[in-house]
Amino acid sequence: MSAGAGSLGLILGGVLTSGVSWRWVLFINVPIGLAVIVLAPRFVTEPPRRAGRLDLPGALLSTIGLASLIYGFIRIGAGTSGVGEIVGIFLAAVVLLSLFVVVELRSSTPLLPLHLILERTRGLIYLVLLCISAAVFGMFFFVSQYAQEGLHYSALTTGLAFLPLTAAIFGLSRIMSRVLARTGPYPPLLCGTALIAGSLLWLSQT
Numbered sequence: 001m002s003a004g005a006g007s008l009g010l011i012l013g014g015v016l017t018s019g020v021s022w023r024w025v026l027f028i029n030v031p032i033g034l035a036v037i038v039l040a041p042r043f044v045t046e047p048p049r050r051a052g053r054l055d056l057p058g059a060l061l062s063t064i065g066l067a068s069l070i071y072g073f074i075r076i077g078a079g080t081s082g083v084g085e086i087v088g089i090f091l092a093a094v095v096l097l098s099l100f101v102v103v104e105l106r107s108s109t110p111l112l113p114l115h116l117i118l119e120r121t122r123g124l125i126y127l128v129l130l131c132i133s134a135a136v137f138g139m140f141f142f143v144s145q146y147a148q149e150g151l152h153y154s155a156l157t158t159g160l161a162f163l164p165l166t167a168a169i170f171g172l173s174r175i176m177s178r179v180l181a182r183t184g185p186y187p188p189l190l191c192g193t194a195l196i197a198g199s200l201l202w203l204s205q206t
Contacts, residue, residue, distance in 0.1 A: 006162075055110055145194060
């Protein structure tokens, strides 16, 4: 599903950007979201309810803390902010996310059960997935810039140029369950991470 959505999203994003405006890449999510709200109760069975309450403090702290962290990087990229302002934004992010950890440790129904991260195998996999996600999103951004500014591709052609990647993801996802059953998680994890690191090093030469 991720590979299919990635392929369709890149092509549709190219069509919207080329034919209408890049803003429609964001607007198109509104009717899709409304359709999900209307159709989900008809087709998705509600799971049994569990006792507990929403971790509202954790949700607020994590959202504002991550938003502050991202905003700090945006201000650095814009190059229009002073050092003091940027340090203040990052300091606020550190304080908010630290408070989030404290709240999660004390909450009876935490938004993020921290014992999942502290478990050795699971925590390592989460860390690798975090790094891979950051690398993949960075790759999509910079390769899109390179394709359009360096190779002078249109937005649609750039979306089509990513099809070999999404096709490879789709193909490998069909066989990886059998590979994992034979090898366990560590060999594919180490091999895949090494391949990504080498690929990013190669891409950095563009």
